[in-house]
Amino acid sequence: MNNPEEVIQRLDAVDYLADDGLAMAIFLALRLGKPLLLEGEPGVGKTAAAKALAQALDTPFLRLQCYEGLTAGEALYEWNYQRQLLHIRLAESHGAALDDSSLFTTEFLQERPILRAVRHDGPTAPVLLIDEIDRADDEFEALLFEFLGEAAVTIPELGTFAATRPPVVVLTSNRSRDLHDALRRRCLYHWIPFPTPDRAASIVRRAVEGASDPLIRDACEFIGRVRGLDLDKAPGLAETIDWVSALAALGVTELVAGDVLRTIGAIAKTPDDRDLIGGALPSASPSAPSSASSSAGVGSPAGGPMAPPTP
Template sequence: MSELFTDADEIRQRLDAVGYLVDEGTATALFLATSLGRPLLLEGEPGVGKTSAAKALATALDTPLIRLQCYEGLSAGEALYEWNYQRQLLAIRLTEARGSHLSDADLFTEEFLLDRPLLRAVRHRGPLPPVLLIDEIDRADDEFEALLFEFLGESAITVPELGTFAALRPPVVVLTSNRSRELHDALRRRCLYHWIDYPSPERAAVILRRSVPAANEPLIASAAEFIGRVRGLELDKAPGMAEAIDWLSALAALRVTRLARDDIVSTLSAVAKSPDDRTAITEALEELGYPRQARKP
């Protein structure tokens, strides 16, 4: 799939054009995944832009994004394929009404096959391969990972009744994980790997500037620095870029031009996602450079 992009710089430029600012490491990982036709496993803390990377890649390529959201109990029927039992039953009844009989071979054909995300990606016939996002794979059960091995290794899915469906062009596969549990070594071996870290305050400021154009420069710079320092606290959930954008949007909506302690306290609901985190941030405000103002006599 080397014709999708010429190099990592082109990926950076084309993702930048669709509003996703990517660093050199992530751009290189995406380029290698598309040029080698290998699945890419993106790991990192929640909110660093793993899911957004796959979405932006599909937009930049102008190709379909096929998303499989993982969760505990996810089954093969929901991820790979399943049979249209209602349609099979209707076919049986119609045949019986005509005095005929359907064999199993008649019922288990492509006519009755329902494509789920993985099979849909394999059977895609567009001019470009689709981007398949397998989101939060760490939320699925260990057993579900084993169902992915054939697909990740061969871009193929076997339907016992019909045989093996292999992709004409391997889809661009991006898996994401928040590391809520360890993934199996066999899955990791089938993927390229990249860790996405939180952006530096400078790069965060660029992202915020694009996302919240109503905010002025001093507010953007101070908000980016504050979020970066808050992540150093002992929190249940450190704020990601999504929280930073929501927070800056709230500040801009309140017509805040320069960050002050009262502004932070009144808008903490956009940053802190638990009572303990709110308390921890509030108690650390003086250490973070936002002390209480002394009362005037």
């Protein structure tokens, strides 16, 4: 990709809408060969950005999902001990001598996502997503320093493997904890904000085929208002897309309070949030008529569109 504008166009072609800031961050990461750290609230499209980048580049996509207790054996590499044991027994049955050099070879090496990205020998460099790095332990970050800085992995028994085509590395974080300064120094950085209602509507329109424009517009405005409430887990774009998909599946074309209550499980992920969102709605009940059968909004005595919740 020759410039940030081309990044926007290529991502747009795979139905990912990138703003100027994200496009510049991706362009510089590609041009400089640096890992890119994307931060933002859950559901703003960090993971989707890495997937879309792999599609736009027409290159393999590798993913490492981080979690507490993640080890090098699950992220970098591991030895196939069962095959090694079988090799030992076969050698013993034939009276052959064995040493470490015959047991610790690439034949018995199991590649995990990071080593697989380093040793990838295809015509294009893969995109490696290290997803939710903030969920992993501090110690795991230290395992990444060599890889992030040099696109290499050292295996004590075999030596150092360096990538012939350094992978495109994208790390994501929801900021559930602070990341080590040494990791941040090795990466370019970009914060993905939650989009405005208009931009969110454009994104949802791409993701949900068949949903009416009034429904998408009203739903995105509603989510924008809901995010101003004191929620345990504010709904993100992913939840917005799920919610509009559910509404469209029910045949809803215009948002009314009754439909919000019927599908509230798509955006409220805790009992407290369900009560808070429901309590912020205009007067309505679960038995209120659906817009699939009535175009009158239940939030207005005159039957107009549903009023948004008040933060």
